[in-house]
Structures are given as structure tokens and as C-alpha cells.
Amino acid sequence: MFLMIHPAGAIRVRFSQVRVSAVRSCSNWLGRSKLLATRKGQRRRKKDEGQTTNLLMHRLRVTADKSAYDVVVGRGAWRALRRFPVARYSRVFVLTERALWNRWGKQFLRESGLKRVHCVLVPPGETSKTLKMVERVASELLEGGADRRALLIAFGGGVIGDLGGFVASTYMRGIDCVQAPTTVVAQVDSAVGGKTAVNVGAMKNLVGTFHPPRLVLADPVVLTSLGDRAFRSGLYEVVKHAILDGPAFFLELEARFDSLRSSDPESLEPVLLQAVKVKVDVVGRDEREAGLRRVLNLGHTFGHALEEATAYRRFLHGEAVGWGLLGVARLGQRLGLLGRDESERVAALVRRVGPLPPIQDLAPAKILELLPRDKKAIGGRIHWVVPERIGKIRIVPDVPAAVVRAAFRDIQGQV
CATH class of the missing domain: 3.40.50.1970 (Rossmann fold)
Structure with missing residues (x-):
């Protein structure tokens, strides 16, 4: 994995493959x-x-x-x-x-x-x-x-x-x-x-x-x-970890996805283990979120805004992250960072998890208003975690609001 600060202020990260009442x-x-x-x-x-x-x-x-x-x-x-x-x-x-x-x-x-x-x-x-x-x-x-x-x-x-x-x-x-x-x-x-x-x-x-x-x-x-919905909600976080980890885990998840059932712990175990390894690796390198750990917020900037806009009543957390992954994939494509094929591959795996609660009724202006209130924003500047490809992430501050709005409208148009 490498972590690099670019002149424009972006941080690039590439993940190497890890195999490995009273009381x-x-x-x-x-x-x-x-x-x-x-x-x-x-x-x-x-x-x-x-x-x-x-x-x-x-x-x-x-x-x-x-x-x-x-x-x-x-x-x-x-x-x-x-x-x-x-x-x-x-x-x-x-x-x-x-x-x-x-x-x-x-x-x-x-x-x-x-x-x-x-x-x-x-x-x-x-x-x-x-x-x-x-x-x-x-x-x-x-x-x-x-x-x-x-x-x-x-x-x-x-x-x-x-x-x-x-x-x-x-x-x-x-x-x-x-x-x-x-x-x-x-x-x-x-x-x-x-x-x-x-x-x-x-x-x-x-x-x-x-x-x-x-x-x-x-x-x-x-x-x-x-329940089925709670189980699916967690799988969006597994998809997130596969995007961070790289092509091998992502490909494995694509291949095994249809066999994953909450009723079959044996089939789940290898996928859960690899997803946990991603988190363990990042936490060991940056426990206090000084830099690298921010990559774990992939999908969460949009996701937290969606949760707040709906008073935490419409989405399970993983579902909001699922929409967030779709949003940053489109954002990466609009910024010229993520190729169309990779963006569509990410979106396809997110969609395979299952149906997401609707967002078509949410005003883009309201979502944009909530984004700077994310606790990871510094001085009102949003640090977007954007995939450049599966296994490579860039942290980009100061994305123009028009581009963010367009990316959100893109996913609102997806059915």
C-alpha cells in the first residue's frame, strides 16, 4: 500500500493484496x-x-x-x-x-x-x-x-x-x-x-x-x-472493503456472491474473514484516523447525509453506504478518476446486494447542504474518498458542488 500527498492536496492510497430496567x-x-x-x-x-x-x-x-x-x-x-x-x-x-x-x-x-x-x-x-x-x-x-x-x-x-x-x-x-x-x-x-x-x-x-x-x-x-434486510445491509460494507482491498478480493466476492446466505455460516466465513483483514490492516497503520484510516469512509460521506436527511428512519446504515458507494463511483467517473468499466463493475456488485430504499424524493440541494456537516470535514472542506480503480483510492478535497450535485442526480436516476 502507498500513501502519497499530491500537490493538489489529494491523497492516493493503493492497497496491496492481503491474503492472509434494572441490572x-x-x-x-x-x-x-x-x-x-x-x-x-x-x-x-x-x-x-x-x-x-x-x-x-x-x-x-x-x-x-x-x-x-x-x-x-x-x-x-x-x-x-x-x-x-x-x-x-x-x-x-x-x-x-x-x-x-x-x-x-x-x-x-x-x-x-x-x-x-x-x-x-x-x-x-x-x-x-x-x-x-x-x-x-x-x-x-x-x-x-x-x-x-x-x-x-x-x-x-x-x-x-x-x-x-x-x-x-x-x-x-x-x-x-x-x-x-x-x-x-x-x-x-x-x-x-x-x-x-x-x-x-x-x-x-x-x-x-x-x-x-x-x-x-x-x-x-x-x-x-x-432478517434478510439486515443481512443485506451488512454486505454493502463487505463490498466497500473489497473495493479498498483490490481486484483479487473483489473478483472473489463477485464469484461467490450468490452463494452468501445468513443461514450458511460456513459459506460466509471466508468472505467475512477477508473483509475483517482489510479493517485490521488499516487500523493497525492508523488507529486514530490521522490519514490512512479515512479510506474506510468510502461511501460514507453521501451515506451519512442520506441518513440525516431522512432522520435515520429510512435507511439501515449499510443501505446508506450502498447508495454512497454508487454516488462516489459516479463522482469518480465525473472527475475523470475512475474509468467507466470499473465504475459500472462497482455499481453492478452494489446492485447485486439487493434493493435499496428510494432516494428519488430527496432534494439534491438538501443533501449538499448536509455534506459539510460531516464530522470528517475540516473547516467546512469535504474530503471525498474516491476510487480511482478497484484497490486504489484517492482522497480529494474541494470537489466542485456542481460535480457533486450531478453525481447525486445520476444515482437518483438509477432504478
Whole structure:
């Protein structure tokens, strides 16, 4: 990978291929990066809910300037908690949602070996990513006896991960956190990297911290309970990572795409693993988003504006990113950076994920008005993450508004 500052202010990046309620007892609710990918291939036979499952876990190592931790990916990943030093913590808390915990809590406790934990339950959805909810969760932790030696496990999707990480980073000035992501978006992206945040008003992730987890456990078995729309939403982030990574992963994703099913963790695992590797690699090189990590915002500038314009009610996050990928592909083409063939190839893979919520009724002027409010804008200057080709990204400031408007109108015209 190379990172280069050009006279015009653009940054080019090319990715080399990487192969490589009160607090209650949970039982009451249950009736280098250098990409040190240490493949921990254990083949075990285990009977779970009447089925025999082969477990194959992969352990990736995030090694950044200020933190180091493992990301365990694969069937049986929750078992990695058995080797985690849980005994040194005074109490263990799990932040999660009621329906999710009812479905997976018993299995998580059984596989992780955790004997005694306390649950803090929050409602699902973006409405839980608020400072008010932070206050509520912190109060429940205090009521449950959490001190500075407590451990918080965030068991859920992106909202739970962001909220749990933020609470852990601020409760008594910081306690340890383990991320156990349960959605595709969270497993391949948001649970890795230590970025935490909550929304303020209409602004997404306005207040946040960097608080790396002590461990990330991404088991694809939990994805089997995802609805079709939630599953597809996560695949847009996988497409994003394939664009960043380069032709080999992109080609593999094109070839395997029709076989990807939430009901088949075995088929998902290689794709999820490669997508996670992309995130691990970037975070290890730029944990605090000083430069390179900005490439992970591919598709998010348009995406965040779409979410804000619709008050976070129309799009799942990945769906907004899907539209954002279509938008920056057209933007790259209009800027003369991305060839037509590559642009159409990106758009075709995004479209294969599934139908996206409509944007035809959204005024381009409103979207352009919201773009400079993105938290990654500096002095009102938007730094666009634009593909030059699959595997090569340029960060371009000061794109003329007329070009941005034209690119957005292009995708509005796509049916």
C-alpha cells in the first residue's frame, strides 16, 4: 500500500493484496496491524441444538501505536473468552437487547464459559445511541456494583458496539470492553478499531472517543437469526472493503456472491474473514484516523447525509453506504478518476446486494447542504474518498458542488 500527498492536496492510497430496567442477572432473562493473522484452526466436533458443527477459528492481531488486541473470526469464536483473563475483573456486565439475548444468550454463556454476568438491556435501533442512554446505562452499571475493575461486553450490532464502547471509555474514566458483534456490519467493520460514539440531535456519531476493545469475537453463527434486510445491509460494507482491498478480493466476492446466505455460516466465513483483514490492516497503520484510516469512509460521506436527511428512519446504515458507494463511483467517473468499466463493475456488485430504499424524493440541494456537516470535514472542506480503480483510492478535497450535485442526480436516476 502507498500513501502519497499530491500537490493538489489529494491523497492516493493503493492497497496491496492481503491474503492472509434494572441490572439483572442474565439468567433471569433466559427462563503488525501488520496483519498478524495467526490462523487458529481447531477442528472440534460439538453438538449444539441437535447439530454437529465443525469449528474453525482465525485469530487476527491488531497492533497499533496505542493498543494491541485479538480479533477472533469464525465458528466458535465465543470460546476464545475461555482463555481471556475474566477472573481478574470484579464483575462482568453484558450490554445487549432483550430479543437478541433471549435468542443467543444461553449459547453465548455456554460457549464463552462465563458463569456469572449481569445484563443491561437497551431498546434496539439508533434511538439508543444518545447521551441520555449513556446516562441510563452508567446508572445501571453503578447500581449493579460496577467499579473500575469491571468488564463490559457489548453483545449486539453497531448500535450496541458504539454505545457500549462509549460507556466503557467514560464510566469511572474508563473500564475494559470486549466486543461480541452480532451483525455483518459490526463483525467486518464497526467492532474493530476502537471508535465509539453516540448521536446528538440529527448528527450521527458527533460525540465519541477512541477506546480499543480488549478482544473482538466475531462468530458468524449469530448471523443466522438476522432478517434478510439486515443481512443485506451488512454486505454493502463487505463490498466497500473489497473495493479498498483490490481486484483479487473483489473478483472473489463477485464469484461467490450468490452463494452468501445468513443461514450458511460456513459459506460466509471466508468472505467475512477477508473483509475483517482489510479493517485490521488499516487500523493497525492508523488507529486514530490521522490519514490512512479515512479510506474506510468510502461511501460514507453521501451515506451519512442520506441518513440525516431522512432522520435515520429510512435507511439501515449499510443501505446508506450502498447508495454512497454508487454516488462516489459516479463522482469518480465525473472527475475523470475512475474509468467507466470499473465504475459500472462497482455499481453492478452494489446492485447485486439487493434493493435499496428510494432516494428519488430527496432534494439534491438538501443533501449538499448536509455534506459539510460531516464530522470528517475540516473547516467546512469535504474530503471525498474516491476510487480511482478497484484497490486504489484517492482522497480529494474541494470537489466542485456542481460535480457533486450531478453525481447525486445520476444515482437518483438509477432504478
